[in-house]
Amino acid sequence: MSFEVEIKEGIAVVAVTAGRLDASVAPELKKVVSNVIDDGTSRIMLDLQRVQFMDSSGLGAVISSFKLTGQKGEFVICNMNEAVKEIFELTHMDRLFDIYPNADEGFQKMCA
Amino acid sequence: METGKINLSIDSDIRQVQHVGEAVRVLCSHLELAGAKPSSVELAVVEAINNSIEHAYRSESGNSVDVAFEYDADCLNIKIKDYGVPMPTSIAGQLSQEVIMPNGSVDMDGLPESGWGVQLLKSVCDEVSYQRIQSCNTLSLSFKLASVTA
Numbered sequence: 001m002s003f004e005v006e007i008k009e010g011i012a013v014v015a016v017t018a019g020r021l022d023a024s025v026a027p028e029l030k031k032v033v034s035n036v037i038d039d040g041t042s043r044i045m046l047d048l049q050r051v052q053f054m055d056s057s058g059l060g061a062v063i064s065s066f067k068l069t070g071q072k073g074e075f076v077i078c079n080m081n082e083a084v085k086e087i088f089e090l091t092h093m094d095r096l097f098d099i100y101p102n103a104d105e106g107f108q109k110m111c112a
Numbered sequence: 113m114e115t116g117k118i119n120l121s122i123d124s125d126i127r128q129v130q131h132v133g134e135a136v137r138v139l140c141s142h143l144e145l146a147g148a149k150p151s152s153v154e155l156a157v158v159e160a161i162n163n164s165i166e167h168a169y170r171s172e173s174g175n176s177v178d179v180a181f182e183y184d185a186d187c188l189n190i191k192i193k194d195y196g197v198p199m200p201t202s203i204a205g206q207l208s209q210e211v212i213m214p215n216g217s218v219d220m221d222g223l224p225e226s227g228w229g230v231q232l233l234k235s236v237c238d239e240v241s242y243q244r245i246q247s248c249n250t251l252s253l254s255f256k257l258a259s260v261t262a
Contacts, residue, residue, distance in 0.1 A: 023162050024127045053133065053151075055158050056228035064225045083151040090235045091228060092213040096220060 003032045011110055012036045013103065014065075015047040021058030021084075029058075033065040042073030045106050049079035054087050066097070078106040114143070115184040124165045124175040124194070132179060133158045139181070140188075147258035148188045152236040159229040160192040160251045167203065168196025168249055188255040198244050199251075206230040207240055 002018035002025045014032060018025050033044060046062065048054075066075040076098040080088065088094040100106035120135065122128045133154045140150035161177050169175045178193040198204075211234045214223065233240050239254035 020130055020133075022130060022133075022158065023166075024130065053130075053154065053158075055155060055162065056226075056232050057162065059228050060225040063223050067221060067223075067225070083155075086151065087155070087232070090213070090232060092215065096214065096218065096223070 002028055005032065005036060007041060008107070009111060010041065011043045011045055011107065012041040013045045013047055013107075015049065016051050019050060019052045021048070021051050021054045021061070023055060023057035026057040026061035029061040030064050030068070033068050037068055037073070042069050043110060044069055044073070044075050045103065045110065046075070046077045047079050047103055048077060048081070048084055049103075051084055052081060054084045056087075059087055059091065059093065062097075063093075074110060076100060076106050076110060078103045116143075116182070118181040120179045120181075122161070122177050122179075123173055124169040124177055124196075125173040126162070126165055126171065129158055129161050129165070132161060136179075143183065145183060145188050145255075145257050148255040149236075153188070153190070153255060156233055156236050156253050157190060157192065159233050160190075160253060163199070163203070163229060163251065164192060164194035164196065164249065167200060168194040168198075170196070183257070186257055188257060190253045190255075192251045192253070194249050195247055196249065199242055199249055203230055204242050207234070207242055211235055 002016060004015045004017055006013045036044060069075045078100040079102055120132055122132055136157045137150045137154040140148055140153045157179060164177045165171060175196060180191045182189045207230060211231050237253045238256045241252045243250045
């Protein structure tokens with residue numbers, strides 16, 4: 001498994017445990033998020049702490065995951081390293097997603 | 113300045129791509145190619161190989177993707193070669209178009225989930241070009257190197 005899911009106070013924290021969120025892992029992210037939503041949780045925090053590399057397939061899976069949460073859901077991202085942050089900046093996704101420097105800040109914001 | 117050529121070859125299996133990516137990052141760090149950020153070169157090579165596997169070989173393993181590096185004082189040139197079907201014109205056409213990224217007012221539900229690879233390639237490389245000669249597709253990536261002064 002390349003992902004771990006923990007439900008805390010109605011928020012699903014999806015942590016990527018693989019070091020790379022690339023074309024070989026991206027389809028699994030969509031399935032994991034889809035399963036979380038099917039199980040009744042549409043507030044999701046994606047934790048990228050362990051991700052050292054992301055490609056366009058990984059980015060596509062993140063966008064897809066966001067869309068799955070729908071208008072009633074919530075989707076935030078935390079713990080990006082510099083290489084991952086660069087992908088978001090190059091594509092301007094850093095302007096569109098709610099991104100937090102760490103899980104605590106993201107969690108506090110979602111619980112506020 | 114050292115010059116050199118390095119060739120790598122992998123099977124068209126998406127799980128193999130990370131090995132080339134990691135090798136590229138280490139190679140760039142080791143060679144200290146000023147101006148070619150290792151993570152950016154890794155991203156470009158991974159995107160180019162993904163493109164070969166997904167489009168030229170339609171995600172089927174058992175085919176070859178060759179990666180050739182050539183560098184001198186001024187430039188790092190990388191050629192990614194495959195022997196599958198030609199690059200779709202929709203993708204090849206994007207190589208010559210200006211990169212336009214979404215702005216902050218875009219509808220998130222309308223964001224595409226695919227097609228970011230060429231945009232990223234163009235963003236991190238100084239030049240990107242595609243050629244098909246006989247049955248070989250070649251995607252050429254170029255990074256200008258900064259001159260190092262004492």
